[in-house]
Amino acid sequence: MISLIDTHSHLDTSAFDSDRDAVLAAALKAGVHAIVLIGYDPERWRSTSDLCQRYPFLVRAVGVHPNSASIWSPSVQQLLEREVASGTVIAIGETGLDFFREHADPALQLAAFRAQLALAKTCGLPIIIHQRAAEAEVLATLAEFAPLRGVMHCFSGDTLFANQCRGFGLHLGIGGVATYPKSIAVREAVAHVPISSLLLETDAPYLAPQSRRGKRNEPAFLIETLETVAEVRDEPQESVADATTENAEQLFGPTLAAARAAGMDSALCRW
Ligand SMILES: [Zn+2]
16 A cells, blocks of 8 residues: 655645545545645644644644745744744755745745754754755855755756755655656656655645646655656565655654554545
């Protein structure tokens, strides 16, 4: 039996307000037995916490997304530290740099990114990194804090960038982007790195895989990304599923492993 973990999802957003239970049931049915929710600003810290209390197969990370970095201040940093100290989160993020959208001033993005990297190191939690149009700046910042534990979420670079991320101790989060026809360099990287570096993720509701591109993404669609990864690596889907699930549990720890066990139970009994 295949048992997957969606390591990056935004199921608390309003895109799922009308049918969240059905989306979760479909995920369990598809073999996605645990899901990491990413609380990317203080409002989302609350909404992810609410969902995690209701569903035992959900866990969460908290941080301030680069697109929300305009809110970054000493008091937000303090709130984040308090949230992390509550012991209910498995990672810090997503954080990073986004010079494609530039919703927030680059200097403020960098300050928030640095503070969250420092926090992750202090409290021993993995870091979840978002980068868009900022590869060089992200690498330079990571170099200040390496060695790290964490993931380059929504990996969309080439083999060189993959190896640079791995050099800092990061995993690569592989999602729908890897299934797009033009993502040749991404698939080449996926084929070449050791399987121990790979995690699977959807980034739902964003970045649906090729067969549903442009529509709302959801955790059940993770299977399509698994198929692509298995195909480009010329490995059986089962072994890619086993390895990526084990990688996720090693990185994010026993809370995630317990969530997946609960998800497997729920898949058998409740839905
Ligand atoms: Zn995200």
